[in-house]
Amino acid sequence: MNLSDSQTGGSAPRRVSAMEAVLTHLRGAIERGEYAIGDKLPSEAELCRQLEVSRPVLREALRALQVMGLTQSRTGKGTFVIANAVEDPTFGDYAASDLLEVRRHVEIPVAGYAAVRRTPENLDHLAHLLDRMERETDTTAWVAMDTLFHLAVAEAAQNPVFRRVIEEIRDALARQSAFLNELGGRREQSNREHRAIVEALIDGSEHDAVEAMSHHLDRIETTLTDIVRSPRTTSSTEGGPEA
DSSP states (O other): OOOOSOOOTTOOOOOOOHHHHHHHHHHHHHHTTSSOTTOBOOOHHHHHHHHTOOHHHHHHHHHHHHHTTSEEEETTTEEEEOOSSOOOOEETTEEHHHHHHHHHHHHHHHHHHHHHHOOHHHHHHHHHHHHHHHHOOOHHHHHHHHHHHHHHHHHHTTOHHHHHHHHHTHHHHHHHHHHHHHHHOOHHHHHHHHHHHHHHHHHTOHHHHHHHHHHHHHHHHHHHHHHHHOOOOGGGSSSSOOO
16 A cells, blocks of 8 residues: 655546546545545445445545545444544544644745755765665655655754654654655655655755755645545546456
8 A cells, every 4th residue: 555745736646546537536536525524434344335435545535635625533332523624634643734834934935944964974864765765665664754855854954843844743844745645646655756855955955955954844735735625436436446
């Protein structure tokens, strides 16, 4: 399963995963009112039978519905519908809009500081991390390195407060990255954006570093907006969901 940060315009159509197909089906049913606010979704076993998918695939889709704010899981009782439209996904303790606002005010200037303050050791660390990310095929491992990348940029700014801020939102960053990679096919594009940031740091260009980080966050916002605005249709799935 391919769980990460935004789909860019003009990219080639990609195969929709089984999780995406299940998520689209359940999201559509909620938005159409087939499951009303307050309703309990069928049990996992029943949904697996209806949709012909495995339990791990279904659970990923159910987690995504919760992130979108459409459902809530109640221990021992099941999953209940709490909203019929997606407004502002939540990643851990933070709403997506709040997280992005903070990232823009922190990570963009941090990239500029890092360009003029970075040490050879900072650049070596970032280059090594980027190489690993570009070779990585496991999404969970990639997401972990994604957060390490942003921490490393903060470290290169040579101000421990910046690193502390990124540490505080680290869990939310990982959740956001996993969500956007799965639903927006962001990983390869994100790797390219990360490389542009590193190249700006290597060049010591504050302007280019700020521009590269701004572009990266713009693409994250675009993907998130696309996911919230319109769910993918299952008709784009080749051969239907796969367990």
